[in-house]
Amino acid sequence: MSHSQKIIDNDIDAINAAYHVADFALEERNLRDQQRLLPTDVIQHLVKKGLTAIRIPKKYGGAEVSHQTLTQVIRILAKADANIGQIPQNQFGILNAILLIGNEKQKTFVFNEILAGKFLANGGPEKNTKDSQTIATTLTIADGQYVLNGDKFYSTGSAFADWLAIKAQHPDGYVVLVLVDRKTKGIEVVNDWDAFGQRTTSSGTVKLKDVVIDPFLIFDERKLADTTHFRGAYSQIIQVAIDVGIAEAAFQDLLTHVKKARPIADANVDEASLELYLIQEVGKLDVLLQASILLLDEAANVLDRLEQKKEIIDTQVAEASIAVAEAKIYAHRAALTISEKLIELSGSRSSLAKYNLDQHWRNARVHTLHDPVRWKYYALGNYYLNHQFPKQHAWI
Incomplete structure (x- = not known):
């Protein structure tokens, strides 16, 4: 999904970009909905326009638009196609979490990736746990390497992702957020989302089998409780x-x-x-x-x-x-x-x-x-x- 990306540096440009993407999204919305065709070209356009980076703080090179502008952007996109409004939501949420719990080197790396046109999606909650907050996916240490195993569902936007954000149980018994390159060996993204609505959000399964990850991109979610x-x-x-x-x-x-x-x-x-x-x-x-x-x-x-x-x-x-x-x-x-x-x-x-x-x-x-x-x-x-x-x- 990585593309050369326009850097938006103010709120007005963000809103104008949203209208451009919305016009494009509207063109084949009905066809996509009726035939369950993923809006890959629309998401590419959204990324190229710089909309995925609009909440990154100015100190890291982003526009840091207001919440008023962010919600207007999402409204504009969702009015054109509710799927397009939903697909980037997890990226905004994940970047916000990283801003809260990441160290400076981690934040600089992740934000630079997004500003360079990379798209971040989640490996979502799990289908067969007792509730949506319970995590069965595991992060283990084997032969000095950190390894992910598990199945995710509700993984909105996963088909379009360069990076996946995965929550997992750390060996020491707490939950971590892990970023992993979607092309890493052992990752399978399955477009099996078959709900009667929001049909083209790519919210299906992500399978993780012995996926080796970079320990630099492990974020301790316990820090959220400390702030x-x-x-x-x-x-x-x-x-x-x-x-x-x-x-x-x-x-x-x-x-x-x-x-x-x-x-x-x-x-x-x-x-x-x-x-x-x-x-x-x-x-x-x-x-x-x-x-x-x-x-x-x-x-x-x-x-x-x-x-x-x-x-x-x-x-x-x-x-x-x-x-x-x-x-x-x-x-x-x-x-x-x-x-x-x-x-x-x-x-x-x-x-x-x-x-x-x-x-x-x-x-x-x-x-x-x-x-x-x-x-x-x-x-x-x-x-x-x-x-x-x-x-x-x-x-x-």
């Missing part, structure tokens, strides 16, 4: 932006296709767009969408304010997580509701395969399975009622 950070809110706000982008795409298609629908006879109007009850429904959906955008923007502003502080405290981290959780709840509702109402209000012909309008609901339904909102409601209630802070992890 005060808003990694969880940062990770989650990208998920929110993807859902808002899906909602925006569905709403845009709704406005187009409602005008092609036939009105119900009882309405006594010439066009469906003149039906009183339908007009009211569209108004409700607009309010839902605008509320989700505003909550996302406010959450991004909270993170931007927090990032400007020299030191942050637990209270501020909790405020960030709560702001993002509130945004996630509305984005979840907007993506699912608007994509479902798109079909209802546009009528029977909108269900025809040639329009592929069901992709928005399918994408929304699959993507919103990340970090279920029922636990967001719990976090909010426990915070406001009992003054309990959410846990510091990537799911809140």
Whole structure:
């Protein structure tokens, strides 16, 4: 995937680049979705435009764009193709973790790789463990070499990767994050992701068999517990932006296709767009969408304010997580509701395969399975009622 990459050095350039990639992504989105064709050319374009490096700190050569800009970039991409919005999310999350726990030499190396056009994806959570945080993959030491063994799933973007980020159990009993060149002997990336939505994210299996890794690229995740950070809110706000982008795409298609629908006879109007009850429904959906955008923007502003502080405290981290959780709840509702109402209000012909309008609901339904909102409601209630802070992890 490595290509000569444009270096983005400001927020405006990042947003402009996102629109260019979005236009390209939209061209064959329906074909890719219906035939499960991986968007390799789109991801190459995204990397060439420099979008994967926009959150790298300025001291390492990146643009270090604001969270406001990052979420706008993700929204733009996800509106064009929800898969393209999701594919780089793990790279942003992994780079953020490395910023928190890596030493200077490690950070300089990894960030330079990304700035040079390398793409980083994850070997994701594991399919058959008791929960998504349990790691069965092992890092062992044999004959003086560090060796990875295990099977990963939900490995979003793995087919496009130059580097894979793998979580594994260290021999001393703690979890480490390991970066490994995807072409290393013993790595097999299997494109077996067959979910009904987010079909082209390459979120399938990564098999690791006696994979020898460089000890320089082992990161001790215990360090995350020793620092005060808003990694969880940062990770989650990208998920929110993807859902808002899906909602925006569905709403845009709704406005187009409602005008092609036939009105119900009882309405006594010439066009469906003149039906009183339908007009009211569209108004409700607009309010839902605008509320989700505003909550996302406010959450991004909270993170931007927090990032400007020299030191942050637990209270501020909790405020960030709560702001993002509130945004996630509305984005979840907007993506699912608007994509479902798109079909209802546009009528029977909108269900025809040639329009592929069901992709928005399918994408929304699959993507919103990340970090279920029922636990967001719990976090909010426990915070406001009992003054309990959410846990510091990537799911809140």
